[in-house]
Amino acid sequence: MPRENMTEWDNELYQKVDRYNLVPNLEQCLQCGKCTGNCPVAAMHPSYNPRQIVHDILAGDSDRILQSEEIWRCMWCANCYRVCPVDIHYPLLMMQLRYLALENGYGLKYVTPINKYAYRAFTGGLTFIPGQRGVDKIKGLREGIGVEPWPKVSEKAIAEYGAIFEQTGAVDWMKALDEVQAKGEEKPVKLSFMGGRLIDERYDTE
Ligand code: SF4
Numbered sequence: 001m002p003r004e005n006m007t008e009w010d011n012e013l014y015q016k017v018d019r020y021n022l023v024p025n026l027e028q029c030l031q032c033g034k035c036t037g038n039c040p041v042a043a044m045h046p047s048y049n050p051r052q053i054v055h056d057i058l059a060g061d062s063d064r065i066l067q068s069e070e071i072w073r074c075m076w077c078a079n080c081y082r083v084c085p086v087d088i089h090y091p092l093l094m095m096q097l098r099y100l101a102l103e104n105g106y107g108l109k110y111v112t113p114i115n116k117y118a119y120r121a122f123t124g125g126l127t128f129i130p131g132q133r134g135v136d137k138i139k140g141l142r143e144g145i146g147v148e149p150w151p152k153v154s155e156k157a158i159a160e161y162g163a164i165f166e167q168t169g170a171v172d173w174m175k176a177l178d179e180v181q182a183k184g185e186e187k188p189v190k191l192s193f194m195g196g197r198l199i200d201e202r203y204d205t206e
Pocket residue numbers: 028029030031032033034035036050051054080083084085086087088090
C-alpha cells in the first residue's frame with residue numbers, strides 16, 4: 001500500500017515512541033540490518049525484523065506498527081544493541097513502543113495475564129508461589145540442606161518493593177490494565193508476513 005494512502009500517518013511517531021529520550025540517536029540508523037541478522041527471534045520468526053521496525057518508526061508508520069503482533073516478540077536479549085554500529089539501543093526503543101501500543105489498546109493480551117504476578121510482587125514481595133505440593137517439596141529440599149523451610153520476605157523488603165512499584169508508576173499501569181481488561185477494550189490485530197515485511201490485511205488486499 002502506498003504510504004500516502006495510509007490512514008494513520010504520524011510525522012511525530014518517533015518522538016511519541018521515545019518519550020523518555022532513551023534512544024536519541026535513532027535517526028542515525030544505517031539500515032544495515034545487523035540487528036536483524038543477529039537477533040535470535042528473527043532467526044526463528046522470519047516476519048520479525050528489527051531493522052524494519054526502526055524504519056517504520058522513523059517513517060511514521062503509526063497504524064501498522066502499533067497494531068503489530070511482531071513488537072511483542074522481542075525478548076530483550078540486547079544482541080541487536082551489541083552489534084549495532086551506531087549504538088542504537090533497540091531494546092529500550094521496544095519497551096517504549098510497547099507502552100504506546102498498550103495506551104492505544106493493542107497488545108493487552110500479552111500483558112494482562114502477568115498482571116496478577118505484578119500484584120503479588122507488589123503486596124507480598126514474591127511473584128510466584130506454587131501449590132501445596134510444590135510448597136511441601138520446596139520445604140523438604142530446603143530442610144535437606146539445612147536452611148529455614150520457607151523463604152520469608154521481611155516486612156521491610158515488602159515495603160521497599162512496594163515503594164518501588166509506586167514510585168515507578170507500575171501501580172498506575174497495573175490498575176489501568178485492570179480497568180481496560182474489565183471493559184474488554186482490546187483491539188484485535190490481523191497481520192501476516194508477505195514479501196519480506198508485515199502486511200496489514202485490512203489495507204493490503206491486492
Ligand atoms: S544494526 Fe543499528 S544501524 Fe543497523 S539497521 Fe539495526 S538499528 Fe540500524
